[in-house]
Amino acid sequence: MSAVEATAPEAVTGRPGAVAAPYDGGGRARGPGGVRRELRAVRVLWHREMVRLLRTKVQIVMGLVTPVMFLLVMGTGLESMGAVAGDAFAQFRGYLFPGVLVMATQAPALAVGLSVVMDRQTGMLRQAMVAPVRRVSLLLGLSLGGATCGAVYGALVLAISGAVGIAYHPLLLVALLEVAVIALLFTAGGMLAAVTIQRIQTFQVLMGLALMPLMFLSGAMFSPTGLPRWLGIVVHLNPLTYAVDAVRRTLPGELDMGGYAGSPQIVGWTPPVAVEVCFVAVLAVGMLVVAARRFSRRG
Amino acid sequence: MTAVADEFAVRTEDLGKVYGELPAVVGLDLSVPRGTTFGFLGPNGAGKTTTISMLCTLLRPTVGRAFVAGHDVVAEPHSVRERIGLVFQETTLDLDLTAEEGLRFHAELFGIPWRVSRPKVAALLELVDLTGSKDRPVREFSGGMRRRLEIARGLLTTPQVLFLDEPTTGLDPQTRTVIWEHLHELREQHGITLFLTTHHLEEAEHCDRIAIMDGGQVEVEGSPAELKAEVGHDTVVLRTGDDAAAVRVIAERFGLDAVSGPDGVRLRVADGAAFVPAFCAEAGVPVLSATVVPPSLDDVFLHHTGRTIRAERSGPLTVNDVGRRR
Numbered sequence: 001m002s003a004v005e006a007t008a009p010e011a012v013t014g015r016p017g018a019v020a021a022p023y024d025g026g027g028r029a030r031g032p033g034g035v036r037r038e039l040r041a042v043r044v045l046w047h048r049e050m051v052r053l054l055r056t057k058v059q060i061v062m063g064l065v066t067p068v069m070f071l072l073v074m075g076t077g078l079e080s081m082g083a084v085a086g087d088a089f090a091q092f093r094g095y096l097f098p099g100v101l102v103m104a105t106q107a108p109a110l111a112v113g114l115s116v117v118m119d120r121q122t123g124m125l126r127q128a129m130v131a132p133v134r135r136v137s138l139l140l141g142l143s144l145g146g147a148t149c150g151a152v153y154g155a156l157v158l159a160i161s162g163a164v165g166i167a168y169h170p171l172l173l174v175a176l177l178e179v180a181v182i183a184l185l186f187t188a189g190g191m192l193a194a195v196t197i198q199r200i201q202t203f204q205v206l207m208g209l210a211l212m213p214l215m216f217l218s219g220a221m222f223s224p225t226g227l228p229r230w231l232g233i234v235v236h237l238n239p240l241t242y243a244v245d246a247v248r249r250t251l252p253g254e255l256d257m258g259g260y261a262g263s264p265q266i267v268g269w270t271p272p273v274a275v276e277v278c279f280v281a282v283l284a285v286g287m288l289v290v291a292a293r294r295f296s297r298r299g
Numbered sequence: 300m301t302a303v304a305d306e307f308a309v310r311t312e313d314l315g316k317v318y319g320e321l322p323a324v325v326g327l328d329l330s331v332p333r334g335t336t337f338g339f340l341g342p343n344g345a346g347k348t349t350t351i352s353m354l355c356t357l358l359r360p361t362v363g364r365a366f367v368a369g370h371d372v373v374a375e376p377h378s379v380r381e382r383i384g385l386v387f388q389e390t391t392l393d394l395d396l397t398a399e400e401g402l403r404f405h406a407e408l409f410g411i412p413w414r415v416s417r418p419k420v421a422a423l424l425e426l427v428d429l430t431g432s433k434d435r436p437v438r439e440f441s442g443g444m445r446r447r448l449e450i451a452r453g454l455l456t457t458p459q460v461l462f463l464d465e466p467t468t469g470l471d472p473q474t475r476t477v478i479w480e481h482l483h484e485l486r487e488q489h490g491i492t493l494f495l496t497t498h499h500l501e502e503a504e505h506c507d508r509i510a511i512m513d514g515g516q517v518e519v520e521g522s523p524a525e526l527k528a529e530v531g532h533d534t535v536v537l538r539t540g541d542d543a544a545a546v547r548v549i550a551e552r553f554g555l556d557a558v559s560g561p562d563g564v565r566l567r568v569a570d571g572a573a574f575v576p577a578f579c580a581e582a583g584v585p586v587l588s589a590t591v592v593p594p595s596l597d598d599v600f601l602h603h604t605g606r607t608i609r610a611e612r613s614g615p616l617t618v619n620d621v622g623r624r625r
Contacts, residue, residue, distance in 0.1 A: 131408040
């Protein structure tokens with residue numbers, strides 16, 4: 001047995017069980033080629049998501065069924081109640097549209113998080129983690145891919161805006177940009193959960209539990225204006241409230257049910273749309289940074 | 300890195316990994332010369348995969364040091380990753396992509412643009428005989444095709460060391476043979492080092508050197524022939540006209556214990572080939588046939604760990620296991 005002499009004791013990094021230090025190899029200067037390589041890795045993972053998106057046409061249709069159901073079935077149903085219940089429901093479909101738009105982006109964005117939980121154990125990500133690139137690049141590529149998929153779903157929902165009486169106006173493109181930022185928020189949330197949670201079942205349950213109340217309490221389905229105080233506080237803490245409100249104020253036409261549904265107010269101040277979008281973007285980036293840290297540390 | 304490290308594709312010094320309180324790998328000292336095939340043989344849970352994960356920079360060692368292709372796996376993980384290929388125990392292919400797309404993306408992750416990797420991808424697909432299926436989604440591939448594709452992917456970045464964790468588990472005997480033909484070809488043509496783990500004794504026979512691992516420790520290391528010679532005893536099976544008489548003769552003339560069974564008289568002797576003619580001269584009973592079986596790696600494993608590797612295995616025996624057992 002051609003054993004080599006044991007190394008000096010001080011070289012031994014004996015810390016039983018501890019995997020605290022980052023084991024990414026990142027953060028080390030590797031010249032300008034290093035940056036290009038990281039960017040290429042980001043692009044590769046984004047590209048991969050695009051290829052997968054285009055290959056799963058059935059999934060796209062399925063992903064759009066729920067939002068369209070909400071819009072056309074629930075929206076139309078509630079609107080028809082306007083005949084007996086008064087004018088309040090008259091423009092409900094228009095009111096519902098921004099929320100449905102946001103809802104449409106969540107499925108594909110979270111699917112990326114789900115794929116991270118799966119792929120890290122047995123899939124392509126396990127292999128990608130041996131590539132000589134930083135893990136933050138892998139995570140960034142996946143997140144941008146997920147956000148783009150979400151934006152594509154959003155674009156498809158925007159395409160049917162005429163059906164709820166919203167004019168095809170250049171402002172729809174601005175709304176699409178906002179939707180892309182919101183999709184990034186969903187992806188970032190999914191990523192953060194994905195790098196924290198090991199079991200795929202836990203991930204799915206948590207996402208289901210978190211998203212339903214977040215959507216309900218975002219002003220997507222009903223206006224926060226008339227809610228009891230305790231529920232109103234939750235609505236104002238919910239980032240999706242500002243996301244939905246930004247989209248609603250951007251889209252052309254009056255979507256506030258004749259002035260009944262107002263924007264969220266922080267101690268009497270109504271944040272402008274730009275501030276709302278920035279808030280969503282900053283939150284998304286923040287969650288991505290935390291996720292990237294956790295991801296790099298796994299080892 | 301020092302010249303000493305460079306002679307070896309893989310070198311470890313007192314490498315160890317502890318999970319919580321549980322030591323998975325203890326005091327591993329290995330030196331694998333470049334261009335050789337090195338096999339890690341042991342039952343499930345022996346620490347083989349943990350070792351490979353540490354060498355491939357996926358797992359941080361708890362103690363000790365390891366150098367792969369001359370680079371420290373802890374201090375320079377990127378340098379190591381650029382020089383190794385890795386084929387995991389479980390499939391890590393992207394099932395939604397086609398074979399060619401998967402290889403393309405993998406190369407790009409390693410910083411090789413498509414215009415550079417394209418001819419290499421084509422050549423590798425040809426090598427593993429998947430050119431005709433390159434545009435099919437991997438989801439449709441059989442187990443053998445997936446394995447071959449993974450080996451192709453492992454080679455895409457021109458590694459100096461190719462790590463294979465249980466490369467042929469779950470494959471049928473024909474596919475296993477084909478994959479080994481590929482691996483031998485690779486080593487001869489490109490001089491790469493193969494480092495593999497296996498619990499198939501037949502597979503260990505393909506290696507230049509093997510280390511038998513059990514309970515996180517290397518029990519013994521050497522070439523398959525050396526290890527078998529160390530165990531030292533051939534098994535001889537004789538079919539005679541009178542088995543009972545043959546057993547008596549063996550006991551009286553050769554001082555050996557023989558057992559009479561349904562397949563004939565069975566005994567263990569240091570040099571079987573010399574024993575058979577000597578016995579025929581002395582026997583006094585008709586000898587119908589004689590079979591000499593050299594010690595197998597299973598015997599080696601038994602010798603060093605006190606149990607057979609087969610008893611430890613979780614998977615069912617395959618036709619190949621039985622058929623090629625000697």
